[in-house]
Amino acid sequence: MNADVLIIGSGVAALQLAKKLRQDLNVIILTKSTVKNGNSYMAQGGIAAALGVNDHPSKHYMDTLEAGRFHNDSDAVLSLTSEAPSLIKELNQEGCLFDMDSEGAFALGMEGAHSESRIVHGGGDSTGKTVIDFMLSNKNQNVRIMENVLVFQLLINETEGSCIGVKGKDSNGVIHRFISSHVVLATGGCGQLYEYTSNADSVTGDGIALAYRAGAEIADMEFIQFHPTLLYKDGKALGLISEAVRGEGGRLVTEDGRPVMAGLHPLGDLAPRHVVSQAIFHSLEKGKSVFLDISSIENFKSRFPTITKICEQNGVDLSIGKIPVSPGSHFLMGGIKTDLLGRTSIPGLYAIGEAACTGVHGANRLASNSLLEGLYLGKRLAEWINGQPSSDPAKGLTFPETAFRCQVKESLPSVEEIKLRMMKNAGIIKTKEGLLDQLAWLKGCKIEEWIKAELDDLSIEEATRAFMLIAAYLITNAAVRRTESRGGHFRQDYPFESHEWLGKRIIQSRKSEKGGKYEQIKAAIAT
Known part of the structure; x- marks a missing residue:
């Protein structure tokens, strides 16, 4: 099948992108499960935006940097927090029903590490469901959603090095090719790699593994947020x-x-x-x-x-x-490295939402910035694609059929073993010994071969385990290399300065910056 824009995933970032694309574009959304079986739909928390009388995007900016332990891309944070209020107002004006107070203003909640009440909710603790249901009910006619299709390979034009489509397998095991000038990974994170997780059962790191196998740049995989x-x-x-x-x-x-x-x-x-x-x-x-x-x-x-x-x-x-x-x-703060338009290091391949690493979240995501990031990047990428000329990426290309049998299938561990080992060795608190033990185990599972192996012959369940194994390797390898503790990455053998001391330093910096950088940020946003 051919599409102008091919979106892998069906969360808030994917649906926002589809909603904002020009209606003369042919858009296909592929999702490995059902359209509502994902983290966005399950999201209880709300969307952060500086909408309060005493709030300002500059405060939201500072809170995001502090929660991210200053590992963030400050320009990306400034752009996100500046646009947050207008994104919420736009959705509300379009008909998305957020919770309001007795005076008809947004009912703003408080969450951890925020300096102001700025969390917008829908349906109490059903914000994700509220937003996704609204977007699905207002889906454009040019958007087709195909459920129960697992994408297991990105198609790369070897001559130009660009992504021109994907290969996917349906629930009957039939392989399909989808060709597109714009391939967007909006597959979410990798929470199901761990024994204890808040994530939907479909969130297994597929998109990140796909991108890595195709040669895309990956960043900050050691930064995993554990919800308390x-x-x-x-x-x-x-x-x-x-x-x-x-x-x-x-x-x-x-x-x-x-x-x-x-x-x-x-x-x-x-x-x-x-x-x-x-x-x-x-x-x-x-x-x-x-x-x-x-x-x-x-x-x-x-x-x-x-x-x-x-x-x-x-x-x-x-x-x-x-x-x-x-x-x-x-939540995964790292992922496929992108710019603020969602462009990866491979031409024609994009990533948005939790699968992407824009630098917004730093070492630890600020509460309720995730749905916000999906709305923000979905809109920005749509605006960029809308301005691009049409093209036929498959012109003159052929796809020879090859019979193949995977030679390393027997080395795949069970899902349960992956989850138990990741929780023990690459979980909330890490040690050098535990991480090296995890790397040795991954090598024993022939991880280097799985990164390169053809997956056509695998079942959907086997391909999912292969993706989990690759994502586990990316997390573990990155965690070994970062010999410090910061944000969601805590190395017991390399403790960071105490949280109490850092907290006091942050409070002091807020007080001292009220006449300096803090005001400069306000002025920059106003400009």
Whole structure:
């Protein structure tokens, strides 16, 4: 099949791109599962935007840099935070129903590491569902969505080095070729590489592995964000408990009632996610269960209907006022290296959303910047593609059929083994010994051959495991090389300056910059 624009993935970045593309373009969206089975649709948290009376994009900018431990691309952050208010207003004007206060203004929530209440929600704790449902119901006629197609190879024009399409396999095992001048990877991150995760079961690092196998530049894979609060019962992570709960007054306590975050960070329970996750992890390591105390939150069930449903389905009695929690993998700050238009190092290949690494998130994503990034990059890439001349990338090319049998299929480990080993050796707290052990295991799985192997002969399940193995290698190898602790990457053998000291330094810098750089940022945004 031919398309002007081929989009792999069906989350907020993919749908925003499709929505903003010219309607005379033929657009195909391929998704490996059903269109709603993804992290965007599951997102409980909201979208960050400086819409409050006392807020400003410059504050959002500073919060993003601080949460990212100053590893961010500051120009990318400035661009994102500057455009955030207009993106929200535009969606609202188009008919997307966000939660409003009694005066008809956006009801703005607070989340960790934000200096102001700036989180826009839809349906309480169903923001992702609200946005995705709106976009699907307003899909342009030129956009075709094809479900249950796993893309397993990027097609590269060897003469020009450009991406001209993909090969995908449907649920019946039939292989299809899709040809396009613009191939966009919007496949999400790789949360399912870990034993405990908030991610949808479809999020296995496919797009990043595809891009790496094709020779695209990959960056910052060591930076994995672990969300502090997943519902944890009987040794299993059973669903996400949004950070908005702590924003409304929820507090983390041990089974004996001791505040988990006491004295660890100036922002307490609303400290950056990596700080909170590490604190909970240390408590669990000592054999102390951790709970989210929600007793101070009025009307919890009506404020958080999705979380209430998750708890009730898993036998957690909310009348007690405590939810058992544990950290789990949540978001990948790294990914396929792109510019702020989504362009990768391979001509004709783009990446947007969590699969991409623009430098916006640095070493640790600020809460509720993920849906925002999808909206932002989807719109920017659409505007760029809309201005490009049409072309036929497959003109004069032939695709010879070759019978092939994968020679390394037997070396593929099980999904369970990948998840257990990644959680143990490349999880919340890493050591040199654990990472080197993980690398040795990956080599034993013939990882170097999997990076180059043809995948035509593999089943969808086997190809998924191959992608997980490649993504695990990229994370582990990057984590070995970064011999420091920063943001979501914590090396026990190379500890960073204490979070308490860093927190004090940040507060002091905010006070000292009110007449300096802080005002310059405001002026730059205004200009």
